[in-house]
Amino acid sequence: MMINSIRLQNFRNYVDEIIHFMPGTNILIGDNGQGKTNIIEGIYYLLTGKSYRVHREQELLRWEQSDFHIYGQFLMNRHKVSLESHYKDKKKMVKINQVACQRLSDFVGTINVIFFSPDDLVMIKGGPAERRRFLDLHIAQMRPGHVSILNAYNKALQQKNALLKSYNDKSFKYSQLQLWNQQIIELGKKIILNRADLTERLQGAVEPIFRNLSSEKETIKIMYYALGKSSVSEAISEFANLLNEKLDQEIERQMILIGPHRDDLQIFLNDKPGRLYASQGQQRSLVLSLKLAELELMRQEKGEYPLLLLDDVLSELDRFRRDYLIKFIESSKIQTLITMTSADNHLDLGTVYFVEKGHIRREA
Numbered sequence: 001m002m003i004n005s006i007r008l009q010n011f012r013n014y015v016d017e018i019i020h021f022m023p024g025t026n027i028l029i030g031d032n033g034q035g036k037t038n039i040i041e042g043i044y045y046l047l048t049g050k051s052y053r054v055h056r057e058q059e060l061l062r063w064e065q066s067d068f069h070i071y072g073q074f075l076m077n078r079h080k081v082s083l084e085s086h087y088k089d090k091k092k093m094v095k096i097n098q099v100a101c102q103r104l105s106d107f108v109g110t111i112n113v114i115f116f117s118p119d120d121l122v123m124i125k126g127g128p129a130e131r132r133r134f135l136d137l138h139i140a141q142m143r144p145g146h147v148s149i150l151n152a153y154n155k156a157l158q159q160k161n162a163l164l165k166s167y168n169d170k171s172f173k174y175s176q177l178q179l180w181n182q183q184i185i186e187l188g189k190k191i192i193l194n195r196a197d198l199t200e201r202l203q204g205a206v207e208p209i210f211r212n213l214s215s216e217k218e219t220i221k222i223m224y225y226a227l228g229k230s231s232v233s234e235a236i237s238e239f240a241n242l243l244n245e246k247l248d249q250e251i252e253r254q255m256i257l258i259g260p261h262r263d264d265l266q267i268f269l270n271d272k273p274g275r276l277y278a279s280q281g282q283q284r285s286l287v288l289s290l291k292l293a294e295l296e297l298m299r300q301e302k303g304e305y306p307l308l309l310l311d312d313v314l315s316e317l318d319r320f321r322r323d324y325l326i327k328f329i330e331s332s333k334i335q336t337l338i339t340m341t342s343a344d345n346h347l348d349l350g351t352v353y354f355v356e357k358g359h360i361r362r363e364a
C-alpha cells in the first residue's frame with residue numbers, strides 16, 4: 001500500500017498544505033515544533049479514525065477554526081483510493097472515493113498503517129489497557145466488525161454499570177443484570193477469540209524477528225490472559241459461570257469485576273515478564289519486533305505491506321537496532337515516513353522534506 005499525497009486543512013498547525021510522497025522512504029526533517037508529528041498524526045487519523053495523542057478531535061482543530069479536512073490519495077493493489085475525513089460541529093464524516101460511509105468501521109482498514117514512536121514503550125511498561133489497545137487496533141484494521149463488537153460490548157458494560165450503581169432489592173433489577181450479562185458473554189467471547197487468535201499469529205511472526213534483533217539468543221513469548229486464565233478455551237467455556245459467581249460481589253461493590261475489558265497480553269522475555277525484568281534496550285527490542293511482526297501479518301493477509309509511520313524513532317534506537325530497522329525498510333521496500341530533526345543524520349535513506357512552521361518543501 002502506498003500514500004501518494006495528503007492534504008491537511010485546518011488540522012493542527014496546518015492551514016492548507018499538500019504533500020506528495022514517494023515510494024520507499026520519505027524523511028520529514030525540521031526543528032522542534034514545526035509540524036512533523038502533525039503530518040504523521042493527520043495520516044494516522046485519516047486511516048484509523050483516531051489520534052494516538054488525544055482523545056478529542058477538538059484538539060486537532062487548528063486554533064480558532066470550526067472544521068478540519070484531511071484528504072489522502074493512496075494506492076492499494078495498484079488501484080487508486082481516495083480517503084477523506086471531515087470534522088465539523090463535533091461530528092466526523094468520512095468518504096471513500098467521494099462516497100460517504102455510514103459507519104467509521106466501513107472505512108477503517110481500507111488502507112492499513114503501522115505507527116511506531118518511542119511512546120510505544122508503554123506497551124511493556126504501562127498497564128493492560130495499553131496492550132489491549134495494541135491488539136484491538138490491529139484487529140480493527142484487519143476485521144472491521146471488531147470495532148462494532150467492541151462498541152456494543154462497551155455499551156452493555158455501561159448499562160450494567162449504571163444498573164449496579166442504582167441497584168436495589170427489586171427482583172426485576174436482578175433479571176435485568178442477567179440480561180446484560182448475556183450480552184456481555186456473547187460479545188465478550190468474540191472479543192476474546194479475536195484477540196487470542198491475533199496473539200497466536202503474532203507469536204509465530206515475532207519469534208524469528210526477535211531472535212535476530214537480540215544479539216544474545218533471547219526469546220520473546222506473548223500470551224493472552226482471558227478472564228485471568230492462561231487457557232483461552234477454559235476462559236470461554238467458564239465465562240458464564242465466572243460471571244454468575246461474581247454477580248453478588250459485583251452488586252455488593254457496585255462495580256463490574258470480570259470481563260475481557262480487564263484482560264491482558266503478557267509479554268515475556270526469556271520466560272520472565274518483560275515489564276518487570278527487561279532493560280530499556282530489551283524493552284525497545286520487544287516493541288520493535290512486535291511492530292515488525294504486525295507488518296508481516298498484515299502483508300500475509302492483504303498481500304502487500306501497510307504504510308509504516310515512524311515518529312522520532314531512529315534517534316531513540318541504538319546502532320544495532322537502528323541498522324536492523326533500516327535494513328528491514330530497505331529490503332522490504334515498504335513505504336515509510338520517518339520524522340527526524342537536523343541532529344539525526346540519515347538523509348541518504350530516501351526523499352527528504354523540510355518542515356518549517358506548517359509548510360513543507362521537498363528537497364530539490
Ligand SMILES: Nc1ncnc2c1ncn2[C@@H]1O[C@H](COP(=O)(O)OP(=O)(O)OP(=O)(O)O)[C@@H](O)[C@H]1O
Pocket residue numbers: 011012013014030031032033034035036037038039059060061062063339341355
Ligand atoms: N490545534 C492546534 N492548532 C494550531 N497549532 C497547533 C495545534 N496543536 C499543535 N499546534 C502546534 O503545532 C506545533 C507542533 O507540531 P509537531 O508536534 O508536529 O512538532 P514536531 O515538528 O513534531 O516537533 P518535535 O521535533 O518537537 O517533535 C507546535 O508549534 C504547536 O504549537
Ligand SMILES: [Mg+2]
Pocket residue numbers: 036037038311312339
Ligand atoms: Mg514530533
